[in-house]
Amino acid sequence: AQRVTQPEKLLSVFKGAPVELKCNYSYSGSPELFWYVQYSRQRLQLLLRHISRESIKGFTADLNKGETSFHLKKPFAQEEDSAMYYCALGTAGKLVFGAGTILRVKS
Amino acid sequence: GAGVSQSPRYKVAKRGQDVALRCDPISGHVSLFWYQQALGQGPEFLTYFQNEAQLDKSGLPSDRFFAERPEGSVSTLKIQRTQQEDSAVYLCASSPFGGGGSQEQYFGPGTRLTVT
Numbered sequence: 001a002q003r004v005t006q007p008e009k010l011l012s013v014f015k016g017a018p019v020e021l022k023c024n025y026s027y028s029g030s031p032e033l034f035w036y037v038q039y040s041r042q043r044l045q046l047l048l049r050h051i052s053r054e055s056i057k058g059f060t061a062d063l064n065k066g067e068t069s070f071h072l073k074k075p076f077a078q079e080e081d082s083a084m085y086y087c088a089l090g091t092a093g094k095l096v097f098g099a100g101t102i103l104r105v106k107s
Numbered sequence: 108g109a110g111v112s113q114s115p116r117y118k119v120a121k122r123g124q125d126v127a128l129r130c131d132p133i134s135g136h137v138s139l140f141w142y143q144q145a146l147g148q149g150p151e152f153l154t155y156f157q158n159e160a161q162l163d164k165s166g167l168p169s170d171r172f173f174a175e176r177p178e179g180s181v182s183t184l185k186i187q188r189t190q191q192e193d194s195a196v197y198l199c200a201s202s203p204f205g206g207g208g209s210q211e212q213y214f215g216p217g218t219r220l221t222v223t
Binding site: 092095098100 | 138150
């Protein structure tokens, strides 16, 4: 079965500290993985996808097939990064989401 | 340009009532998706259209849920005889691509349904 696990409901860091939001997946095929973000009072939007291997707003995520992980990282957190982050697995067109992690960046 | 829009934004229904939720995708987008998001959870897939064809409805929780997209643009999600467990945010998303591969999906603001 396809499943996405985000083990932390809440991650609280100080401004300038490194951030790592964890995501593990279960999928038998070749995965397509995404990170979506929802800022306060805004709609869900794509942050990045593994296939493009790009850095968006300083965030990167590397697909590790051996560990079935797709952790989201940023070296120096900023207050405007505070949001809900969802890891998602793409399969046959649809997305399977994790439960999400709230990131709080404290000043 | 305009993004995905959904109406109503909020709906309160008495248990047993029927409701209809509307989604206007981005113009020209081929694929349209419906997701259900319960409180504290991530969105869960309900159903997927490519143009007017409903290609996957495996996520619909019961036969009380029905979705249509008759002209390949606007979609309606209908829930008959609502139950309390139907209370959730219903998200619509669209994508310019078809073909079954997973691409970026553009989400609407959601409709928050509360069944009392």
